[in-house]
Amino acid sequence: MIEGSVWKFGRDIDTDVIIAGRYCNLTDPVELCKHVFEDLDSTFAGRFRPGDVLVADANFGCGSSREVAPFVLKAAGVAAVVAPYFARIFYRNAINIGLPIFEIPGITQEFAEGQQIRVDPATGRVINITTGQTYQAAPFPEFMEKIMAVGGLVNYASERLGGAVNG
Amino acid sequence: MGMTITEKILAAHAGLSEVRPGQIINAKVDLVLANELSAVVAIEEFGKIRGTNKVFDPQKIVIVPDHFTPNKDIQSAKVAKKVREFALSQETLYYEVGRMGIEHVLLPEQGLVRPGMLVIGGDSHTVTYGGLGLVATGVGSTDVAVAWALGEVWLKVPPTIKIEFKGKKKPWVSGKDMILFVIGRLGVDGGIYSALEFTGEAITELSVAERLTMANMAIEAGAKNGIFAVDAKTEEYVKNATDKPYTIYESDPDAEYAQMITIDMDEIEPQVAFPHLPSNTRPISQVGNITVDQVIIGSCTNGRIEDLRVAAGLLQGKKIHPRVRCIVIPGTQKVYLQAMKEGLLETFVKADCVVSTPTCGPCVGGHMGILADGERCVSTTNRNFLGRMGHVTSEIYLASPAIAAATALAGKIISPVEL
Numbered sequence: 001m002i003e004g005s006v007w008k009f010g011r012d013i014d015t016d017v018i019i020a021g022r023y024c025n026l027t028d029p030v031e032l033c034k035h036v037f038e039d040l041d042s043t044f045a046g047r048f049r050p051g052d053v054l055v056a057d058a059n060f061g062c063g064s065s066r067e068v069a070p071f072v073l074k075a076a077g078v079a080a081v082v083a084p085y086f087a088r089i090f091y092r093n094a095i096n097i098g099l100p101i102f103e104i105p106g107i108t109q110e111f112a113e114g115q116q117i118r119v120d121p122a123t124g125r126v127i128n129i130t131t132g133q134t135y136q137a138a139p140f141p142e143f144m145e146k147i148m149a150v151g152g153l154v155n156y157a158s159e160r161l162g163g164a165v166n167g
Numbered sequence: 168m169g170m171t172i173t174e175k176i177l178a179a180h181a182g183l184s185e186v187r188p189g190q191i192i193n194a195k196v197d198l199v200l201a202n203e204l205s206a207v208v209a210i211e212e213f214g215k216i217r218g219t220n221k222v223f224d225p226q227k228i229v230i231v232p233d234h235f236t237p238n239k240d241i242q243s244a245k246v247a248k249k250v251r252e253f254a255l256s257q258e259t260l261y262y263e264v265g266r267m268g269i270e271h272v273l274l275p276e277q278g279l280v281r282p283g284m285l286v287i288g289g290d291s292h293t294v295t296y297g298g299l300g301l302v303a304t305g306v307g308s309t310d311v312a313v314a315w316a317l318g319e320v321w322l323k324v325p326p327t328i329k330i331e332f333k334g335k336k337k338p339w340v341s342g343k344d345m346i347l348f349v350i351g352r353l354g355v356d357g358g359i360y361s362a363l364e365f366t367g368e369a370i371t372e373l374s375v376a377e378r379l380t381m382a383n384m385a386i387e388a389g390a391k392n393g394i395f396a397v398d399a400k401t402e403e404y405v406k407n408a409t410d411k412p413y414t415i416y417e418s419d420p421d422a423e424y425a426q427m428i429t430i431d432m433d434e435i436e437p438q439v440a441f442p443h444l445p446s447n448t449r450p451i452s453q454v455g456n457i458t459v460d461q462v463i464i465g466s467c468t469n470g471r472i473e474d475l476r477v478a479a480g481l482l483q484g485k486k487i488h489p490r491v492r493c494i495v496i497p498g499t500q501k502v503y504l505q506a507m508k509e510g511l512l513e514t515f516v517k518a519d520c521v522v523s524t525p526t527c528g529p530c531v532g533g534h535m536g537i538l539a540d541g542e543r544c545v546s547t548t549n550r551n552f553l554g555r556m557g558h559v560t561s562e563i564y565l566a567s568p569a570i571a572a573a574t575a576l577a578g579k580i581i582s583p584v585e586l
Contacts, residue, residue, distance in 0.1 A: 012355055012356070012444060014552045014553075015552075016532075016550070016552040016553065016554060016555045017552060017553055017554070020532060020554055020555075021531035021532040021533065021555060022531075022532040022533065024204050024234070024531070025204060025207075025234075025235055025240075025242045025243045025246045026242065027207060027208065027211075027246075038554075038559075039553050039554030039559040040553070058356065059355060059356040059359070059389065062355055062356065062389060063291065063550065063552060064290075064291050065205070065288075065289060065290060065291040065293075065305040065306055065307050066204070066205070066307070067205070067208055067307035067308040067309060068208070071208075085356075085359070087356070087359070087389060088359060088360050088389065088391060089291060089305055089306065089307065089386075092306065092307065092310070093306075093307035093309070093310075096307060096309040096310060097307075097309060141191060141323065142191075143191040143321060152309075153309050153310070153313050154212055154215045154216055154309065154312070154313065156313075157216045157218075157312075157313040157316050157317055158215075158216050158217040158218050160218075160317060161216065161217065161218025161219050161316065161317070162218050
């Protein structure tokens, strides 16, 4: 169960704003975390509390295919991102690396910054604890559920090759 | 019921007689591309796959270090070294600095991407290759790593949006202006999860370079891929590049489209995308007075010899505005050499422009022309997100090589017509 405070974002939050291109030669998550959302709000990295949730508007993660975008969010402790819909490469990358994402049309106006949110990854049920309202995220395509069930795309590939799967 | 060209190519690579939009398929890939930034992460992920430590087919894997090369600092040098060692040990196709180019200019030039193929790449502008009548799309490093291992990728078949261009280009309108116009109309997510199929008389008139430019920016409308029909121009281009075989697919007359958009070329003036979204477009006549500090001519969007010829044609015998820094980046060594032979590099240097070795450089905020606070750049690149080319208060305006060159001369955004 995911539970935390809400951090609100607008629409078309692009991959450069999530993690600027100039940092994309960094691979250490600790280093990368320092620069998350830097060009949008240079204080964000210092203020964000691991376990909290982002609630954004449409087309979150548009732009680059860089996997560091969902990776830096996961590394910073973002427990989930909820949005009406995600840009397609970001959506795919988030699932591949295990960053929980949930699509709910119209969800943006249902939450305000600082409200408390609970997300059940098993059912896709999302609750605004502050207002008491509940919402249902769209289910993942069956194929993606299979990938998540075996613990991600790397494990899926390992199984396909007949190799032992990682924990 | 018929299929679109995108559906046919996906069906063929999935070993199916037909596919429909929304269907999830497992497809064999003809080529997996990565640059040094996506490769360094993919190498990590590849190492975690149990059951293999060799790539599925070294000849179907290409690695091009182009983003922060020639190494811009120690960290970038470390990344490049790790990637180089992997490429050499796995014996993949690998283009070292001095032999490489910007990946999406290089691969078509080298004949590595050909009609009918399925290509994935660890770079969102992999969509470029659709200009040659193949399906090409960008993926993340984990998808690259898994493709390295299995030679396959899972994909959801996209619905196709058909965009037909009727009529003829107005003066100074290029493929770049046409795609900026489309993105302005669709918005940055108007093509989300879709294939954009470009057709019409104005499309058949385009050079292969301009088709590659257009396909390059399909991702900026959120599309899965951009694609063009194969014609005599495509075949001439491909045969010039390689003897390797290819397969021509075409959309059936009764193929189904999610949307059909018709654009009259009379509607299209040269376009400029204002900060900070590629969809924030304006026709050149409505740009107003925008002074600039820097101009970039190059990139995977507009770094081909045809683009440099347009720019050189305008800069010939002139000097750029004293306040402007103009940086010209030929897309590959072959383009560089050709530009040298045609006297274009001399034109650029005599006009007070910088001529750089091929690199992605400033486009992604790496090196070779970063912006200070409050600076403005007109660029022939494909993205102008906040802070992309430097300081968070800097601004990027996207345009064609013609607008960029005219702007470098004037010190403000203008059309060549105003020169």
